[in-house]
Amino acid sequence: xxxxxxxxxxxxxxxxxxxxxxxxxxxxxxxxxxxxxxxxxxxxxxxxxxxxxxxxxxxxxxxxxxxxxxxxxxxxxxxxxxxxxxxxxxxxxxxxxxxxxxxxxxxxxx
Amino acid sequence: xxxxxxxxxxxxxxxxxxxxxxxxxxxxxxxxxxxxxxxxxxxxxxxxxxxxxxxxxxxxxxxxxxxxxxxxxxxxxxxxxxxxxxxxxxxxxxxxxxxxxxxxxxxxxxxxxx
Numbered sequence: 001x002x003x004x005x006x007x008x009x010x011x012x013x014x015x016x017x018x019x020x021x022x023x024x025x026x027x028x029x030x031x032x033x034x035x036x037x038x039x040x041x042x043x044x045x046x047x048x049x050x051x052x053x054x055x056x057x058x059x060x061x062x063x064x065x066x067x068x069x070x071x072x073x074x075x076x077x078x079x080x081x082x083x084x085x086x087x088x089x090x091x092x093x094x095x096x097x098x099x100x101x102x103x104x105x106x107x108x109x110x
Numbered sequence: 111x112x113x114x115x116x117x118x119x120x121x122x123x124x125x126x127x128x129x130x131x132x133x134x135x136x137x138x139x140x141x142x143x144x145x146x147x148x149x150x151x152x153x154x155x156x157x158x159x160x161x162x163x164x165x166x167x168x169x170x171x172x173x174x175x176x177x178x179x180x181x182x183x184x185x186x187x188x189x190x191x192x193x194x195x196x197x198x199x200x201x202x203x204x205x206x207x208x209x210x211x212x213x214x215x216x217x218x219x220x221x222x223x224x
Binding site: 043 | 214
């Protein structure tokens, strides 16, 4: 069985500031790890994923996440956020079905 | 390549009616997943289907809910005798043949039960 904890329900930041969204998971088996983003009234879009290999994975819009097996974490980071990054972010471990965290709302203000 | 399509996007039903939610996976995808998102909550897995087979329905309520993915046509999530607590956003996702592949999500169907 898998479970996931997103420690922050809401993260307010100013534009161009760095941000980290935390995700810890537990699993009795090896899993894949995903970050999805949800904009208001829309479906989820894949942001990045870890399947195997390099523990640092990057997205095309500047986000990155690092898989830490010893700490069972997969935190999401961005060195400089933009207003358009305002959205809900979901961490999801899984093998077939995904187990979603409760989400972290990133609020970027000018 | 069109994405995952869901219809209707919004559905209003009165208590006791039936709700049918449709999902057309991406072309070439034979795995379909249904998730439910209650207000202010994350997504919860409901059911995982391949063509003509239910693989995992561990997240489905025991009564009133059913799902199918026929050989031809979209996947259907059916809710009989809806209650107010069924009001939620229902998302469908599809993935290619291999397990562990990325799941691509549709825009969701927002069900409101009056």
